[in-house]
Amino acid sequence: MKAMVYWTEGSRIFLWSGRDTVPEDYSDYANSLISSPSIDLKKDVVERQDPMAMSTYLRRDVEGTLEDCARHGIQYELKPFTPPVKSEDDR
Secondary structure, eight states: OOEEEEETTTTEEEEEOOOSSOOSSTHHHHHHHHTSOEEETTTSEESSSTTOOTTOEEHHHHHHHHHHHHHHSOOOOOOOOOOOOOOGGGO
16 A cells, blocks of 8 residues: 655655554664655646656646645644664664
8 A cells, every 4th residue: 555645844745655564663664755756846846747857747736636635635743753762672
């Protein structure tokens, strides 16, 4: 299953596959998200089709996707947190 992850502060949309198992390290979640295909909303979005390049998207399509997600998707807010410190037993 894939999910669209909209990172508002980073102005980016990720197409994320998620995980089926709990990672041994919290950073595994972040790594799987950061390495996912994404759209940089500041650089990869254009107003008209004529200036499009291989990795650009039309603003109306991106905004339509975000509107669809807001209307039909499940939204989660991830509040900032500090992962637990590993103890000697965790290594």
